Amino acid sequence: MNKIFLALLLIIQTYLLLFSQLSFASPEESDFLGKNSRWTIDASTRLTHNTDTNHNSFQHVIGIDIHKVFSGETADIGTLLFQPYIVKINNNNNPPFTFDHGNDTQLTWRIANFNYTGLSQGQFNIKVGHFEIPYGLEHDTDTNGTLRQFTFNDRGRKTDWGVSINGILPQFEYEIALTRGSGNEIKSQGNPHVFSGRIGTSSNKNIVAGVSWFTGDVLNRNVITERQKFGIDLSYYYYQWQFKAESSIGSTAKNDTLNALIETLWMNPRETLSTYVQIGYQSTEVDNGISNATQSTSYWLAGVQWVGQNGFDISAQYKHKLKDTDIIEIDPVLNIQIRYRI
Amino acid sequence: MLNKIGTLLLIVILEMLTISQVNAAFCSLRDPVSAIQMMYEQDYEYRSVVTSITEEDRTSVKEKLSFTLHQSEVGKHTLYVLYKDKKHVGFLQARSEWAKWGLIEIAWGINIDRTIKGFYYQRCRSPECNDHTIKNISSVLENKSFEELQALLSANGEELSPAGKAAFKVAPQLALLTLHSALKTLAITDISWKNDINQIAATNI
Numbered sequence: 133m134n135k136i137f138l139a140l141l142l143i144i145q146t147y148l149l150l151f152s153q154l155s156f157a158s159p160e161e162s163d164f165l166g167k168n169s170r171w172t173i174d175a176s177t178r179l180t181h182n183t184d185t186n187h188n189s190f191q192h193v194i195g196i197d198i199h200k201v202f203s204g205e206t207a208d209i210g211t212l213l214f215q216p217y218i219v220k221i222n223n224n225n226n227p228p229f230t231f232d233h234g235n236d237t238q239l240t241w242r243i244a245n246f247n248y249t250g251l252s253q254g255q256f257n258i259k260v261g262h263f264e265i266p267y268g269l270e271h272d273t274d275t276n277g278t279l280r281q282f283t284f285n286d287r288g289r290k291t292d293w294g295v296s297i298n299g300i301l302p303q304f305e306y307e308i309a310l311t312r313g314s315g316n317e318i319k320s321q322g323n324p325h326v327f328s329g330r331i332g333t334s335s336n337k338n339i340v341a342g343v344s345w346f347t348g349d350v351l352n353r354n355v356i357t358e359r360q361k362f363g364i365d366l367s368y369y370y371y372q373w374q375f376k377a378e379s380s381i382g383s384t385a386k387n388d389t390l391n392a393l394i395e396t397l398w399m400n401p402r403e404t405l406s407t408y409v410q411i412g413y414q415s416t417e418v419d420n421g422i423s424n425a426t427q428s429t430s431y432w433l434a435g436v437q438w439v440g441q442n443g444f445d446i447s448a449q450y451k452h453k454l455k456d457t458d459i460i461e462i463d464p465v466l467n468i469q470i471r472y473r474i
Numbered sequence: 475m476l477n478k479i480g481t482l483l484l485i486v487i488l489e490m491l492t493i494s495q496v497n498a499a500f501c502s503l504r505d506p507v508s509a510i511q512m513m514y515e516q517d518y519e520y521r522s523v524v525t526s527i528t529e530e531d532r533t534s535v536k537e538k539l540s541f542t543l544h545q546s547e548v549g550k551h552t553l554y555v556l557y558k559d560k561k562h563v564g565f566l567q568a569r570s571e572w573a574k575w576g577l578i579e580i581a582w583g584i585n586i587d588r589t590i591k592g593f594y595y596q597r598c599r600s601p602e603c604n605d606h607t608i609k610n611i612s613s614v615l616e617n618k619s620f621e622e623l624q625a626l627l628s629a630n631g632e633e634l635s636p637a638g639k640a641a642f643k644v645a646p647q648l649a650l651l652t653l654h655s656a657l658k659t660l661a662i663t664d665i666s667w668k669n670d671i672n673q674i675a676a677t678n679i
Contacts (some may be wrong), residue, residue, distance in 0.1 A: 167523040170500055170550050199500035206557040207519035213501055253519060254507030264501075274502040300507040336508050336596050338603075369599045371575035399559050401576050441546055 140266070169200040174217070176277060176471035180224075183464045190222040193277070195242070196472070209250040210257075215242040215276075229353040230316045240316050242276055242291065247298070259296040259309075264306035265289055266296065266330040268365045268378045269346040269393075279449040279467050280408060280435055282349050283378055286391045287361055288350045292326060306331045314351045324351035332365070340367040344380075359384050361391070372399050374408075387417035388426075407436045411454070418459075430454040433463050443473045506554065507569050509581030509594035513566070519557045519567065523670045527551050527662060533662045539624075540631035543658055544572065553667045555674060562586065562678040567663060568596055571655045575599060578651060582659045590615045590623070590656055604643050610644040611652055620660045626653055 165171060178191040195217030202209040217240050221227055226233035231238055245261025264270060269282045270290070284290040294311025306329070313324030325348045332342025346361040363380030374397040382389050390413075397408035415428040435449035447469045453462035487559065499516055504554035527548055536542040547570065554566040567582040570577050578598045592612060595603045626638035627650075634642060634650055642649035664671070 163636070168522050168526070168552075170503075197500050201522045201524065201552075203521040203523075206521055206560050208505075208521050215501070249505070254505055254511065255511075276501050300511070302508070302511050334508055336594075338599060338601070370601070371599050399576065401574055402572070403576055433480060 150268070165198065165200055168203060169198070171196060171198045173474040174215075174277065174471070175473075176469055178279075178467060178469040181466040181468075183466055185463075186463075187223075187225065189224040190226075192220040192222075193217050204250070207253070210246055210248040212231060212246050213243045213261075215240055215244060216240075219350060238316075252299070255299045255301055257298050259298055259307075260294075262291055262293050263296065263309070264291050265311060265326065265327055265328045265346065266298070266309055267346050267361075268342070268363050268380070269331065269367065269376050269395075271307065271330045271344070272332070272335045272367070273376075277471065278437070279447045279469050280437065282395075283363075283380070283391060283393050283412075286380065286384075286389070286414065287346050287359055288357060288384075289315055289326060289351060290315065291315065294326075300334075301448075304331060304333055305335060308357060313348050319351060321354065322349065322356035324349045324356055326350060338369045341365065346382075357385050361389075363391075367419045372401065373397070374399075383419075384416065386420045388421065389417070391414040404439050404441075405436070406439075407434070409434050416460075427457045427459060429460050429462055431456075443471075444470045445473075447471075479607045489504060491512070506566060506581040506594070506596060509568070509583070509596060510554070510566060511585040512594050513581075514556055514564075514594045516559075517558060518563070520554045521557070523553045523667060524550055524557055525553070525666050525670065527666045534665045535658060538661045539655065539657055540629075541658075542569070543662060544574060551666070553663060553670070554562075556583075562674055564591055565663060567659055569655050569659045571651045572648075573598075573600065573648075573651055578603075578655070580652060580655045580659075580679050582656060584660065584663060585617075586662065587619075588660055589619050590660075593652065593656070600648065601619050607645045607648060611642065611649050614641045615652070615656055620657065623653060623657055623660070627657070 173194070174197050175194040180189045194450070195215060198212070198214040200212045202212070212269055218237065219240045220237045221231055222235055227234045227236065230240060241262045243263055245259050245263045247257050247259040249257045251257065265287070267287065270284060275281050292313060292315060294309055295387035296307050296309035298307035299305070310331035311326045312318050313326045313330070326346060327348055328344070328346045330342050330344040342365045344363045344365065346359065347356050349356045359382065360381045362381035363378055365378040366376070368375045376395040377393065379392040392413045393410060395408055395410045397405035397406055410433050413428065413430045415426050418425040418427055431451055431453050433449055433451035435447065437447035438446060439445040449467045450465070452464045456462040510518065527543065529548060532542050532548060555562060556564045556566060564567070564586055566581060567584065568579055568581040570579050576599055579596040581594045581596050583593065585591050591616065595608065626635055626641060628635050634646060639646065
């Protein structure tokens with residue numbers, strides 16, 4: 133434990149020293165990627181602490197975030213987003229399937245795509261590459277690398293490789309995607325695929341509503357799971373408060389599911405400090421409806437995030453069960469993350 | 475365990491006070507497509523021109539106005555150049571303003587002569603930002619130049635002038651914030667994108 137703690141300190145010290153020395157070449161001033169480009173280094177360290185078993189695991193991440201707009205003489209052609217990250221996990225008893233074991237290091241892709249916007253001034257774009265699957269609250273909220281997440285666990289996939297059409301019209305916004313279903317890497321094993329989409333009202337308004345769907349075969353390690361989800365989401369913004377809700381019906385491996393999440397978030401006027409509470413509920417059939425038996429689980433979580441002017445953000449989140457079952461256990465988990473964008 | 479976490483947080487907080495950087499999430503960057511559609515309707519094209527707003531630019535704005543951009547606005551920003559039938563017709567730029575409840579983001583349509591074409595609240599979490607208020611504020615600001623807008627503010631820039639108070643009968647506090655944003659946008663456009671604008675003007679003859 134002491135070794136892990138010292139290692140964590142060492143990593144943070146290295147980030148700070150390295151990036152403070154690099155400040156003479158600030159990405160804000162550098163144009164080495166050409167006109168209309170932005171880039172930044174993004175590094176974070178996350179502690180996951182099971183408060184029942186006192187087990188600690190870590191995730192250390194460092195990557196580059198590149199944004200570049202390609203333009204013609206009188207119109208933009210498209211936008212490139214490129215975010216490769218090296219992720220190192222330590223002491224993880226239940227590693228994500230991208231990793232071979234609990235002490236593994238992998239190259240991961242958060243976002244890596246080109247959105248061709250040259251057809252109709254943002255009304256009809258074509259995106260190719262690795263992107264966030266368009267679904268629910270996640271579509272309009274930046275949860276890239278944050279502790280705060282919504283319901284992607286219910287679908288088993290947050291990002292994927294594929295193609296989408298997307299755009300903004302005066303009355304609504306949309307994105308419809310066909311993706312490989314294999315997540316971080318493009319794998320054809322079992323012919324996975326996901327057809328997904330979200331159509332919603334304008335995200336600029338204080339009341340935003342959307343409908344989403346997610347249907348396909350999702351590859352997790354060597355297992356294909358059929359998932360179908362149909363959801364609605366609603367957001368309401370009132371001064372410093374945000375109220376969000378999402379609900380879906382569908383199936384996972386032909387077992388009917390019902391999923392719901394509500395969230396209340398408050399932020400200070402300078403938006404440097406935000407705190408939120410979520411309550412989640414999921415009900416799942418046990419044996420494809422043969423016995424009519426279902427099992428339901430629920431949890432609450434509370435989180436806080438502090439964002440500094442200097443590129444730092446520190447966040448913490450605690451999750452605890454309201455109800456779990458023998459088959460689906462919800463461990464009480466404390467997460468702490470320190471993130472730095474140069 | 476808690477002691478260790480506390481120590482860790484303390485060290486990080488102390489260290490970060492010594493480093494000055496900025497943060498931004500690029501995947502959350504979005505073109506102001508709705509604003510362009512609202513202000514410029516159909517048949518318009520836009521192209522992005524990204525530039526760095528510097529500390530020196532902030533100082534230059536301060537010389538033109540009694541207030542300036544927030545520290546967090548130093549960094550790369552985009553000016554959208556609007557074209558119709560391949561001819562330059564204006565600009566659009568989104569800027570942020572701090573209200574007492576948080577951030578307001580306003581997209582400004584700017585005519586070639588640097589008068590205000592219109593504006594669009596890309597983000598305003600107050601119920602006051604409704605169509606009625608927008609219409610009222612917009613009717614005052616449209617087609618006004620930098621000097622005409624300045625006349626709506628008091629000398630110290632902290633409140634509306636008598637002319638401003640007479641003009642903004644509805645939601646005067648929101649109108650004041652919007653006016654601040656308009657002036658800062660016009661000022662920073664001419665300062666930070668000076669070379670780009672000169673180049674565009676030269677090719678538009």
